[in-house]
Amino acid sequence: MKELDRKRILVTGGAGFLGSHLCDYLLAQGHDVLCVDNFYTGTKRNIAHLLGHPRFELLRHDVTFPLYVEVDEIYNLACPASPVHYQNDPVQTTKTSVHGAINMLGLAKRLKARIFQASTSEVYGDPQVHPQTENYWGHVNPIGVRSCYDEGKRCAETLFMDYRRQHNLRVKIARIFNTYGPRMHPNDGRVVSNFIMQALSNQPLTIYGDGSQTRSFCYVDDLIQGFDLLMNSQDSVAGPVNLGNPVEHTMLELADKIITLSKSRSTIVFKPLPSDDPARRRPDIALARTVLGWEPKVKLADGLERTIEYFRQIQSDVGTNQGASARAALI
């Protein structure tokens, strides 16, 4: 890479699942990366392989406090992402989304830097429109147990768009749908990690309902490609842009695939469907296709294979000399 093209890039939440893959990607592109994280849900294990890298720097910092650094671009990913994690300390979740956004936008304004926000499909709440396009305003409960995340992310989007209108800041908002892959948290309570953990220990896989409800899953490499395309798109493209995989799979299909790929002896058990479980959730990615030329490429079986391999590795590291960091990844 030419010296002129090399950028100093700040990644908040860089020790998390998506953030650590983004750090890998940006370093491979030849950029300098400053990873900022308070290790609330991220782990050192996710970035251990980068610690000696000459263009990588790690800073332990909570984004709810101001940050004074010099960078050319900012990716704001800091925020616990799974319901078990974000409901653990809901006040901190809202603070991270809102104060974190204010602090990072303030930094971007001072530096005249481009800034990317990792928003979420949860801004659509419990949607009454399927699939969701970006101009759907959502159906969100402001006072429920998920509101700290949903409303926090909605307020962050408001701040990003107001900084754009009021201060001409170059902002980019991605609405991320369900993503999976290596380094996702094994105990985050999500269906992919639950099924894989159950399959690897030959425990029955739990399906809620009859297993006919569908979900769509985006492999992490595809998503990071989408981040890059959005960040480097024309300034007129601020988003929000949906990023996710529109291909739907039933829960039964997912469970069968995971059992086969992991060569597990697990069976499947069925439990009653929780009342708030939506029958379908799927992104409309027409905008990403048109303005970014992006769509996911990795097949579910290939992505699952890589993810199963990662989880197998964590399990085998527990009890060896890698034990402490592997256990930390499992907590």
Ligand SMILES: NC(=O)c1ccc[n+]([C@@H]2O[C@H](COP(=O)([O-])OP(=O)(O)OC[C@H]3O[C@@H](n4cnc5c(N)ncnc54)[C@H](O)[C@@H]3O)[C@@H](O)[C@H]2O)c1
């Ligand atoms: N993974 C998905 O499917 C998904 C879907 C939609 C949106 N997102 C968004 O993408 C981003 C990354 O998600 P992820 O799946 O990698 O989650 P993650 O929990 O693995 O990563 C979040 C990271 O942010 C850090 N963090 C949390 N609060 C912080 C704070 N106050 N200061 C500094 N660091 C803090 C955590 O320690 C962690 O490393 C989040 O903003 C999330 O809302 C993810």
